[in-house]
Amino acid sequence: MAAALLTTVTSVASRTTATSVSSLTTAASVATLPTSNSVAALAMEHTCSGNVTPLWTVTGSLALVILALVVRTGSLAGLFGKLAALVRSPRAPSAASAPAEVPEALLLQEAYRAAGGPCVALRGRQLLVTRLDVIHRVCHDHGLFPNRGLPKNEKANPLSLHLFSLEDKRWSVVRAVMSPAFTQAKLKAVFPLHATGTLQNIVDSTIGDQLYADVEIKDVMERFVTDDVGRTLFGVECRALERPGNPMHAHCAEAFSNSAWWRRLRQRLMDVCPRVAVHIPYRNSTARFFQKIVRDLRTAREAKKSSHSTLLDSMIQAENEMEKDAAQGRMLRSVHAPQMFATFRAGFEATAPTLAFALLELAHNQDVQRRLQEELDLHAQQDGGDAGEAVFTAQSLADMTYLDCVVKETLRKYPPNATLIRHASSRCTLPGTEGDEAVTVEEGTRLVVPVYAVHHDPAYFPEPEAFRPERFLPAAESRGDSTVAPANLKAYLPFGLGRRHCVARRFALQEVKMGLAAVLHRFHVSPCAATPSLPPPFLAGRSIVLALKDHCTLRVSPRRPRGPEPSSPVSTVLNKSLP
Numbered sequence: 352m353a354a355a356l357l358t359t360v361t362s363v364a365s366r367t368t369a370t371s372v373s374s375l376t377t378a379a380s381v382a383t384l385p386t387s388n389s390v391a392a393l394a395m396e397h398t399c400s401g402n403v404t405p406l407w408t409v410t411g412s413l414a415l416v417i418l419a420l421v422v423r424t425g426s427l428a429g430l431f432g433k434l435a436a437l438v439r440s441p442r443a444p445s446a447a448s449a450p451a452e453v454p455e456a457l458l459l460q461e462a463y464r465a466a467g468g469p470c471v472a473l474r475g476r477q478l479l480v481t482r483l484d485v486i487h488r489v490c491h492d493h494g495l496f497p498n499r500g501l502p503k504n505e506k507a508n509p510l511s512l513h514l515f516s517l518e519d520k521r522w523s524v525v526r527a528v529m530s531p532a533f534t535q536a537k538l539k540a541v542f543p544l545h546a547t548g549t550l551q552n553i554v555d556s557t558i559g560d561q562l563y564a565d566v567e568i569k570d571v572m573e574r575f576v577t578d579d580v581g582r583t584l585f586g587v588e589c590r591a592l593e594r595p596g597n598p599m600h601a602h603c604a605e606a607f608s609n610s611a612w613w614r615r616l617r618q619r620l621m622d623v624c625p626r627v628a629v630h631i632p633y634r635n636s637t638a639r640f641f642q643k644i645v646r647d648l649r650t651a652r653e654a655k656k657s658s659h660s661t662l663l664d665s666m667i668q669a670e671n672e673m674e675k676d677a678a679q680g681r682m683l684r685s686v687h688a689p690q691m692f693a694t695f696r697a698g699f700e701a702t703a704p705t706l707a708f709a710l711l712e713l714a715h716n717q718d719v720q721r722r723l724q725e726e727l728d729l730h731a732q733q734d735g736g737d738a739g740e741a742v743f744t745a746q747s748l749a750d751m752t753y754l755d756c757v758v759k760e761t762l763r764k765y766p767p768n769a770t771l772i773r774h775a776s777s778r779c780t781l782p783g784t785e786g787d788e789a790v791t792v793e794e795g796t797r798l799v800v801p802v803y804a805v806h807h808d809p810a811y812f813p814e815p816e817a818f819r820p821e822r823f824l825p826a827a828e829s830r831g832d833s834t835v836a837p838a839n840l841k842a843y844l845p846f847g848l849g850r851r852h853c854v855a856r857r858f859a860l861q862e863v864k865m866g867l868a869a870v871l872h873r874f875h876v877s878p879c880a881a882t883p884s885l886p887p888p889f890l891a892g893r894s895i896v897l898a899l900k901d902h903c904t905l906r907v908s909p910r911r912p913r914g915p916e917p918s919s920p921v922s923t924v925l926n927k928s929l930p
């Protein structure tokens with residue numbers, strides 16, 4: 352079945368474009384390279400890999416860009432100044448390792464620390480919101496700050512129609528359709544489908560007969576979440592764990608990478624001239640890839656070959672219910688592929704890094720790892736099996752307090768979405784507090800919430816650079832450990848706030864816990880010569896996502912004898928369409 356789906360997905364790509372197979376190979380080869388951009392950068396920088404964009408579109412767009420820059424800078428000299436700045440930019444390839452390369456989260460942290468009031472003006476029409484009460488006010492005021500206001504061009508990039516960038520009415524319709532897919536009941540139903548058995552087997556086979564193996568854990572986790580999201584949310588087997596370079600994984604990796612020059616140019620132009628930047632055409636084999644998969648899945652679902660109700664089922668059902676409102680039905684139909692793409696990419700950009708950061712910390716903090724493994728062993732026994740398989744029920748996962756603390760502490764120290772963004776829909780005033788003057792916010796201003804800086808503020812989380820899961824223990828279980836004061840928990844924002852908070856929060860937590868439990872119940876992790884020290888270097892660039900700059904290699908050794916291989920619980924619904 353693995354090979355079958357792989358062939359399907361490849362054939363989807365190969366029918367799409369003559370060059371897409373080789374482009375997938377290229378994409379596969381960058382799958383383990385440092386990445387950049389974000390779920391949100393989906394909106395800022397919707398990237399697609401694949402076939403070569405016609406020369407005339409590139410030329411035309413460049414001419415347009417140059418013209419717009421001349422207009423904007425006022426003169427040719429000004430334009431050359433801007434271009435020189437672009438070339439000197441820390442993100443230009445020639446300056447890839449320039450010392451000036453600072454991740455955005457750290458730049459915002461500097462501004463946050465230096466701030467004297469509740470807001471600090473940033474470049475362009477942006478305000479950094481630094482005070483907690485103002486942050487909460489902004490994020491909860493859906494009337495004044497309903498959207499993120501991210502630049503987009505839906506025509507040039509059909510994948511941009513995902514929930515993160517949708518606005519107003521379209522956002523509320525799609526959000527209402529997606530939310531029920533992440534209820535407690537739905538998550539319980541998909542519980543047995545998590546790809547944890549495959550994850551254990553892959554690590555196992557990497558170690559083979561040796562005592563240990565040095566494993567690039569970031570790549571393994573990216574492939575795990577690709578398989579996991581495929582199974583649990585879409586009912587498909589992606590087999591990314593078994594087949595590195597699998598097209599689904601490759602498309603996500605390529606979309607997340609910053610390797611193409613035109614993508615870097617577009618990204619730089621977003622700073623200077625966003626309205627022009629969004630007109631630089633996108634390559635869209637990734638869009639066609641996801642559109643084709645959605646079509647195939649739709650056909651399979653209609654023929655009732657589905658094994659369980661998926662996120663896509665919810666979307667199709669909602670679309671069918673919109674018969675009375677044809678325009679809305681059409682709108683929903685047009686957003687299936689973007690949601691699917693964004694869902695896979697969110698796993699890639701948020702869930703997988705969380706797993707990698709957690710394992711990196713646990714490798715460096717052996718006492719924390721030991722305590723967590725004691726808890727895992729205890730619950731595995733209670734669940735009736737300790738033969739080397741991670742046997743956890745939904746209930747035992749919910750009962751593991753220390754696992755919960757480890758995940759919370761990981762997300763505090765390394766919030767994958769290191770910045771929240773809101774866009775002022777009209778002119779308004781944020782009332783001053785604690786003696787500060789009120790701040791007037793002009794319509795169209797972007798409000799920036801520096802989550803990373805808040806999470807590292809010792810006023811809320813003492814010794815913020817220490818990895819101390821105990822700080823999140825419930826008071827009754829803290830055994831004298833100092834825990835976060837309830838008032839300071841308002842500073843904990845890994846999934847955002849208000850009506851635009853992460854729609855998949857519960858699912859993401861379940862997936863991270865399942866992944867961690869699977870690895871640590873069976874294996875022990877420790878640092879090796881190639882392991883990054885703490886804090887690890889972060890990827891630089893204009894991105895709201897906090898990502899590891901380099902590989903994350905850890906020494907992994909088995910804790911006990913290995914168990915039998917589990918079989919797949921998911922019917923491969925794409926199977927019939929395979930050659």
Ligand code: HEM
Pocket residue numbers: 490514515516526693694695697698701702705762766767768771772844845846847848849850851852853854855856858859860863
């Ligand atoms: C550890 C994993 C994850 C973290 C820490 C995370 C965090 C976030 C954050 C901070 C936001 C912005 C919230 C705001 O602006 O207030 C967000 C939005 C979003 N996330 Fe997640 N996320 C994670 C995983 C996922 C996954 C796996 C999915 C998809 C299945 C997902 C789908 C989304 C969507 C669609 C939005 C936009 C929501 C909207 O605008 O209505 N996230 N996420």
